Amino acid sequence: MKKIKQSWAEPYKIKMVELLKMTTVAQRKKALKEAGYNTFLLRSEDVYIDLLTDSGTSAMSDRQWAGMMMGDEAYAGSRNFYHLEEVVRDVYGYKYLIPTHQGRGAENILSKVLIKKGDIIPGNMYFTTTRLHQELAGGKFEDVIIDEAHDPENTFPFKGNVDLNKLKSLIKKHGAPKIPYVSIATSVNMAGGQPISMKNLKELRALTKKHHIRIIHDMTRVAENAYFIQQKEKGYADRSIKSIVKEICSLTDGATMSAKKDALVNIGGFLAVNDYDVYEEARNMVVVYEGLHTYGGLAGRDMEAMAIGIKESVGDEHIKARIGQVIYLGEKMMHYGVPIVQPIGGHGIFVDAKKFLPHIPQDQFPAQTLAAEMYLDSGVRTMERGVVSAGRKPNGENYYPKLELVRFTIPRRVYTQAHMDVIAESAARVYERRDAIKGMKMVYEPKYLRFFQARFEKL
Ligand code: PLI
Numbered sequence: 001m002k003k004i005k006q007s008w009a010e011p012y013k014i015k016m017v018e019l020l021k022m023t024t025v026a027q028r029k030k031a032l033k034e035a036g037y038n039t040f041l042l043r044s045e046d047v048y049i050d051l052l053t054d055s056g057t058s059a060m061s062d063r064q065w066a067g068m069m070m071g072d073e074a075y076a077g078s079r080n081f082y083h084l085e086e087v088v089r090d091v092y093g094y095k096y097l098i099p100t101h102q103g104r105g106a107e108n109i110l111s112k113v114l115i116k117k118g119d120i121i122p123g124n125m126y127f128t129t130t131r132l133h134q135e136l137a138g139g140k141f142e143d144v145i146i147d148e149a150h151d152p153e154n155t156f157p158f159k160g161n162v163d164l165n166k167l168k169s170l171i172k173k174h175g176a177p178k179i180p181y182v183s184i185a186t187s188v189n190m191a192g193g194q195p196i197s198m199k200n201l202k203e204l205r206a207l208t209k210k211h212h213i214r215i216i217h218d219m220t221r222v223a224e225n226a227y228f229i230q231q232k233e234k235g236y237a238d239r240s241i242k243s244i245v246k247e248i249c250s251l252t253d254g255a256t257m258s259a260k261k262d263a264l265v266n267i268g269g270f271l272a273v274n275d276y277d278v279y280e281e282a283r284n285m286v287v288v289y290e291g292l293h294t295y296g297g298l299a300g301r302d303m304e305a306m307a308i309g310i311k312e313s314v315g316d317e318h319i320k321a322r323i324g325q326v327i328y329l330g331e332k333m334m335h336y337g338v339p340i341v342q343p344i345g346g347h348g349i350f351v352d353a354k355k356f357l358p359h360i361p362q363d364q365f366p367a368q369t370l371a372a373e374m375y376l377d378s379g380v381r382t383m384e385r386g387v388v389s390a391g392r393k394p395n396g397e398n399y400y401p402k403l404e405l406v407r408f409t410i411p412r413r414v415y416t417q418a419h420m421d422v423i424a425e426s427a428a429r430v431y432e433r434r435d436a437i438k439g440m441k442m443v444y445e446p447k448y449l450r451f452f453q454a455r456f457e458k459l
Pocket of ligand 1: 052053054055102103104105127129130185189218220257258259260268269
């Protein structure tokens with residue numbers, strides 16, 4: 001008998017729906033012009049399928065909503081804080097917890113606590129807010145990700161890995177005391193949601209231990225990284241996502257978390273560390289920037305939803321369906337010949353805009369242009385992850401990243417497979433008419449994180 005394949009499917013059913021507005025091409029043309037061709041400046045009402053980000057856009061479960069009703073809104077010592085602390089210890093294993101309003105709140109505090117002027121912070125590719133906080137604290141980020149990560153067509157399964165030789169040269173050049181920590185992201189966002197392997201992380205732990213350098217983990221998408229380890233790394237096929245997540249965390253000294261991604265909440269984040277001294281200083285600082293250390297800018301109900309979301313986020317069936325949907329979209333786009341970053345990553349499909357629009361030079365913003373064209377075609381909102389996102393160096397020069405990508409980010413538990421079909425077909429239509437697409441010029445550039453608010457005009 002022929003073996004019939006077993007498809008993945010969502011481990012939930014839909015209890016409530018949000019109706020979407022359909023728009024015409026003429027309406028989208030107008031909306032796009034008003035938004036300065038920046039998809040961040042569109043009104044969400046004018047968007048049909050919103051793939052801008054997976055941050056804060058996931059659907060909460062009925063249990064999380066029930067948790068919201070159990071918020072203890074005391075100024076100090078909220079019950080929900082203690083629940084969250086217990087869950088963070090159980091699921092991730094970090095000792096001390098400081099809640100923050102979102103990930104960058106934790107990055108700000110951590111950078112201020114650990115970085116001194118002139119310090120070097122090596123990491124497996126930059127992330128926008130993370131690097132900016134490191135720079136604002138007086139540090140300099142140095143990319144030590146493996147070269148494969150900068151090549152969209154390289155299919156190495158762990159493109160989030162650290163090149164240990166690059167790190168060794170940095171230690172040699174600057175000396176370990178100048179390196180307060182190595183900044184390690186699981187599921188490297190800017191590389192296309194690419195995972196780091198457990199083997200690489202273990203080797204990194206051994207090297208950093210030798211030099212007394214901390215590893216700080218950007219654990220925003222740690223469960224998604226764990227899925228790739230389970231699927232692709234030798235010795236992990238029979239391990240649960242939960243146990244892999246805990247093992248990853250155990251190889252690091254502390255973490256910043258944007259709970260708006262993996263942890264399935266609309267707002268929230270935290271800093272978690274094992275070192276009491278770091279905790280003490282961060283706890284002191286959180287009251288300046290975020291709020292008391294038992295709420296850190298969050299309502300009690302937000303902390304409760306986060307605690308429940310963290311538990312759901314490490315479910316094997318949840319992650320299998322979550323990444324199954326991303327892979328479904330990616331394979332469909334590849335079927336139409338659309339050039340995407342490979343292997344398919346955890347939180348979205350990253351289209352290679354340099355390859356999609358080879359006639360548009362990087363300083364005419366191919367990825368920004370393509371994101372605008374996608375919206376025009378179908379009302380699907382995507383995001384630029386290229387030269388605009390990369391921004392400028394502290395000396396004012398532009399960063400020119402090798403990767404010039406458009407991110408089709410999939411919110412968790414929000415869209416259906418039929419939506420994925422519509423998205424892939426729209427990308428295919430834009431690809432068909434790619435030769436006629438012209439680039440853009442930037443007409444307004446904000447000082448910080450320019451991709452959020454920059455404005456463009458068509459050439
Ligand atoms: O958006 P925040 O402040 O909660 O978190 C910042 C942040 C830190 N690290 C990583 C890897 C992120 O992806 C991240 C935020 N990402 C956004 C907003 C995104 O659209 O990918």
